[in-house]
Amino acid sequence: MLWYIGRRLLQLIPVFFGATLLIYLMVFAIPGDPIAALYGDHPPAPAVIEEVRRQFNLDKPIMIQYLLWVMGIFQGDFGVTFSGLPVIDVLASAFPITARLAILALIIEALFGITLGLVSGLRKGGVFDTVSLVISLLLISVPTFVIGFLLQYLFPITLKIGRTTVSRDAPWDELILPAIVLASVSIANILRLTRASVAENMGADFVRTASAKGLKRGRVIRVHILRNSLIPVVTYLGTDLGSLMVGAIVTEGIFNIQGVGGQVYLAVQKGDGPTLVAFVAVMVIIFMLANLLVDLLYAVLDPRIRYAK
Amino acid sequence: MKTNRKALAALSIVAASALALTACSSGSKDSGNESGSGDAAAAVITTNGTEPQNPLIPSNTTEVGGGKIINLIFAGLTSFDASGAPQMDQAESVTPNADNTQYTVKLKEGLKFTDGTPVTADSFIKAWTWSAKLGNAQSASYFFDNIKGYNAEKDAELTGLKKVSDTEFTVDLINPESDFTKRIGYSAFVPLPESFYKDTKAFGESPVGNGSYKLASEKAWTHNKGIELVTNPDYKGARVAKNGGVNITFYTNEDAAYADVQGQNLDVLDTVPASALKNYESDFPDSKTNKAAAVFQSFTIPQYLEHFKPGEEGQLRRQALSLAIDRDTITDKIFQGTRQPAKDFTSPALEGWETWGKTVAGNDVFSLNVEKAKELWAKADAISKYEGKFTISYNADGPHEEWVTAVTNSLKQNLGIEAEPKAYASFKQLLDDENNDKMTGAFRSGWQADYPAMYNFLAPLYQTGASSNYGRYTSKVVDNALKAGSAAKTPEEATAEYTKAQAELVKDLPAIPLWYQNVTGVWNPDVKNVEFGWDSVALYHEITK
Numbered sequence: 092m093l094w095y096i097g098r099r100l101l102q103l104i105p106v107f108f109g110a111t112l113l114i115y116l117m118v119f120a121i122p123g124d125p126i127a128a129l130y131g132d133h134p135p136a137p138a139v140i141e142e143v144r145r146q147f148n149l150d151k152p153i154m155i156q157y158l159l160w161v162m163g164i165f166q167g168d169f170g171v172t173f174s175g176l177p178v179i180d181v182l183a184s185a186f187p188i189t190a191r192l193a194i195l196a197l198i199i200e201a202l203f204g205i206t207l208g209l210v211s212g213l214r215k216g217g218v219f220d221t222v223s224l225v226i227s228l229l230l231i232s233v234p235t236f237v238i239g240f241l242l243q244y245l246f247p248i249t250l251k252i253g254r255t256t257v258s259r260d261a262p263w264d265e266l267i268l269p270a271i272v273l274a275s276v277s278i279a280n281i282l283r284l285t286r287a288s289v290a291e292n293m294g295a296d297f298v299r300t301a302s303a304k305g306l307k308r309g310r311v312i313r314v315h316i317l318r319n320s321l322i323p324v325v326t327y328l329g330t331d332l333g334s335l336m337v338g339a340i341v342t343e344g345i346f347n348i349q350g351v352g353g354q355v356y357l358a359v360q361k362g363d364g365p366t367l368v369a370f371v372a373v374m375v376i377i378f379m380l381a382n383l384l385v386d387l388l389y390a391v392l393d394p395r396i397r398y399a400k
Numbered sequence: 401m402k403t404n405r406k407a408l409a410a411l412s413i414v415a416a417s418a419l420a421l422t423a424c425s426s427g428s429k430d431s432g433n434e435s436g437s438g439d440a441a442a443a444v445i446t447t448n449g450t451e452p453q454n455p456l457i458p459s460n461t462t463e464v465g466g467g468k469i470i471n472l473i474f475a476g477l478t479s480f481d482a483s484g485a486p487q488m489d490q491a492e493s494v495t496p497n498a499d500n501t502q503y504t505v506k507l508k509e510g511l512k513f514t515d516g517t518p519v520t521a522d523s524f525i526k527a528w529t530w531s532a533k534l535g536n537a538q539s540a541s542y543f544f545d546n547i548k549g550y551n552a553e554k555d556a557e558l559t560g561l562k563k564v565s566d567t568e569f570t571v572d573l574i575n576p577e578s579d580f581t582k583r584i585g586y587s588a589f590v591p592l593p594e595s596f597y598k599d600t601k602a603f604g605e606s607p608v609g610n611g612s613y614k615l616a617s618e619k620a621w622t623h624n625k626g627i628e629l630v631t632n633p634d635y636k637g638a639r640v641a642k643n644g645g646v647n648i649t650f651y652t653n654e655d656a657a658y659a660d661v662q663g664q665n666l667d668v669l670d671t672v673p674a675s676a677l678k679n680y681e682s683d684f685p686d687s688k689t690n691k692a693a694a695v696f697q698s699f700t701i702p703q704y705l706e707h708f709k710p711g712e713e714g715q716l717r718r719q720a721l722s723l724a725i726d727r728d729t730i731t732d733k734i735f736q737g738t739r740q741p742a743k744d745f746t747s748p749a750l751e752g753w754e755t756w757g758k759t760v761a762g763n764d765v766f767s768l769n770v771e772k773a774k775e776l777w778a779k780a781d782a783i784s785k786y787e788g789k790f791t792i793s794y795n796a797d798g799p800h801e802e803w804v805t806a807v808t809n810s811l812k813q814n815l816g817i818e819a820e821p822k823a824y825a826s827f828k829q830l831l832d833d834e835n836n837d838k839m840t841g842a843f844r845s846g847w848q849a850d851y852p853a854m855y856n857f858l859a860p861l862y863q864t865g866a867s868s869n870y871g872r873y874t875s876k877v878v879d880n881a882l883k884a885g886s887a888a889k890t891p892e893e894a895t896a897e898y899t900k901a902q903a904e905l906v907k908d909l910p911a912i913p914l915w916y917q918n919v920t921g922v923w924n925p926d927v928k929n930v931e932f933g934w935d936s937v938a939l940y941h942e943i944t945k
Binding site: 123124125128129130131132133134135136138139142143146173174176181184185240243247248251254255258259344347349354360 | 453534535540541542623624625650651652656657662665797832835847860868
């Protein structure tokens with residue numbers, strides 16, 4: 092068991108270097124001079140551009156740039172952004188907010204998605220099932236930003252409930268509305284996944300056996316149906332944590348949350364290699380840890396799944 | 401097996417909560433935002449902004465986000481009133497000699513930085529010399545290029561700055577400059593305290609200025625989120641604050657800022673997002689503005705482009721293109737009236753524009769005239785037949801696609817030529833090709849003035865070899881007129897010379913003027929005295945709540 096975890100963690104190392112090198116080369120391949128573009132329509136003296144380029148090591152070959160960056164990492168130095176801020180500070184301010192938003196969204200989507208899906212699956216074909224299917228279809232087909240603007244207009248602006256955007260410290264209560272928006276599509280997906288899975292397991296032999304044994308309905312649902320139905324859902328939640336971290340850019344924009352999405356977008360736009368690579372590296376690690384967590388959860392849900400050395 | 405499973409479950413929970421915990425830990429910092437009281441003079445105005453692209457050093461801040469803050473916390477010798485006219489700020493007087501080659505600056509008495517140290521002639525001389533020095537790599541270093549001693553190739557001292565007394569110094573210029581009083585209103589010309597040179601890096605994070613406002617605390621700037629400014633009680637100048645401070649929130653999305661004004665979380669917003677242009681007037685019937693700003697938009701046809709080279713053919717084609725564009729309809733339909741059709745190469749935000757800007761000789765070339773356009777194009781075709789497509793390049797990472805398409809459609813319809821937009825993925829790619837003279841067609845161009853003067857709209861763009869002259873335009877007439885205007889003894893004389901330059905530009909059309917961009921703003925009806933300056937920024941010191 093521990094062997095398994097250790098091996099998975101070791102895999103992080105090559106993936107880390109591979110991903111960062113790849114991103115570094117990609118940033119380099121984007122045409123255009125990022126430093127000249129920093130000044131917009133008002134170019135400074137050419138010597139100024141040269142000097143700034145030197146400060147960011149951009150006058151050196153790409154592999155040297157990458158090696159300098161890696162060496163910096165081992166000394167705890169993630170470099171500075173084009174605006175002169177230590178990248179580590181930007182990471183430290185962006186990731187916690189996005190992580191809190193993602194976790195809140197994850198809780199919301201798991202809670203509502205699984206509960207509604209379970210009820211729908213148990214009463215397949217009923218009124219509740221039909222209504223929730225229609226609503227979930229709506230949630231899937233309407234783009235996130237439409238839902239975002241709609242809820243923003245409805246609650247804070249029209250009904251004066253809550254704040255239009257999230258304030259600087261991003262307290263939990265202000266994050267609820269954005270988290271609901273962020274979770275909306277996933278709620279629908281989880282609902283459908285759970286429903287299908289539950290409906291299938293309802294007819295399974297082990298459920299019939301459990302009922303025939305005289306087990307109470309509640310226990311049959313909890314232990315035999317739900318638990319077995321959760322495997323695909325957990326897989327989905329695991330990968331979703333990754334995409335919630337990265338893909339919250341639209342929602343973050345609507346509610347002015349200065350999280351990961353916006354920073355990555357800005358870094359790509361500016362061709363700011365060090366910043367971009369640092370963000371991607373952390374995201375890769377989060378993604379892999381989330382996957383590991385999912386794999387471990389499988390074993391909890393289904394005792395037949397075991398990890399050998 | 402059972403224990404193993406439980407252990408696993410526990411492990412997952414621990415891992416998940418560890419994730420959650422690291423996430424919360426940094427969210428509970430002190431907010432420091434509870435200074436609001438009922439007193440009108442102490443009321444803090446909230447407004448929108450963007451994260452400064454660089455540390456807050458005046459001479460290295462040439463973009464909007466940082467510029468807004470620098471202007472609030474620093475004060476130069478002169479500043480500008482709402483009409484764009486210069487006014488004495490930290491200076492008591494700024495006096496030129498007979499031929500505008502030397503200026504004598506007298507400072508007001510008892511000026512102080514917010515750290516208590518005095519603002520003296522040395523504070524200016526040292527700051528300007530440092531900023532102009534090449535090795536310091538300041539983006540605004542070229543603003544000092546007319547002061548004696550400036551060198552664009554290697555480190556040098558500004559020898560043209562001479563101290564007379566603690567409150568007086570003189571500036572020797574390389575070329576005569578009548579606009580110098582306006583130029584020194586630009587934020588790169590502010591004084592710096594001694595603490596700046598001791599630790600430039602720390603200064604950039606928490607600058608000490610001499611302006612209407614100061615940072616609320618050492619940590620007032622929360623990166624990517626906002627900055628809190630409070631009134632500077634020691635400020636002596638033309639912009640004394642009538643409120644308690646300005647709290648700027650940074651937005652990456654203008655729609656979010658607009659929603660915040662609607663939800664009353666934001667007092668003043670200086671950009672109405674495109675999505676709200678249709679309804680901002682009904683959303684804010686009594687608290688909105690839409691007036692000319694110092695932003696000029698055009699497309700440039702490079703001089704090296706085949707069929708558009710200097711000479712008769714090129715001139716005819718340029719005029720034909722200009723005559724074929726329906727500026728009225730485009731500004732009305734696409735920009736909802738937030739742009740004004742161009743009549744010259746400057747902007748109505750300049751003082752006196754009504755008298756000299758509207759009436760440049762030959763400016764009927766900016767009005768739609770399909771017949772004349774076709775006639776001129778045919779004349780040019782008689783000299784050398786035009787084949788192929790006329791393209792206008794734009795960068796797709798900015799909001800340009802819609803209007804570029806409208807302009808090329810206008811050309812297609814009215815001139816019957818093949819014309820289409822050409823997209824570059826990013827601004828830096830477009831800039832690369834412009835810099836290296838690799839454009840294969842026209843390209844969008846624009847100019848936001850650094851200080852409200854005709855010279856600043858003309859010289860950087862159309863003077864031979866100028867820094868933003870990407871069309872590589874060169875004209876003796878324009879160069880001479882700009883030079884003469886700069887050396888002129890009176891503002892009237894200067895305007896006459898610049899108008900001469902404009903008349904030549906109208907003939908040659910190195911760029912085709914399209915429209916002037918307005919500043920559009922909305923504000924909470926509870927705040928009063930909101931007015932926007934020439935630079936599209938509200939005059940925050942005037943606002944009361």
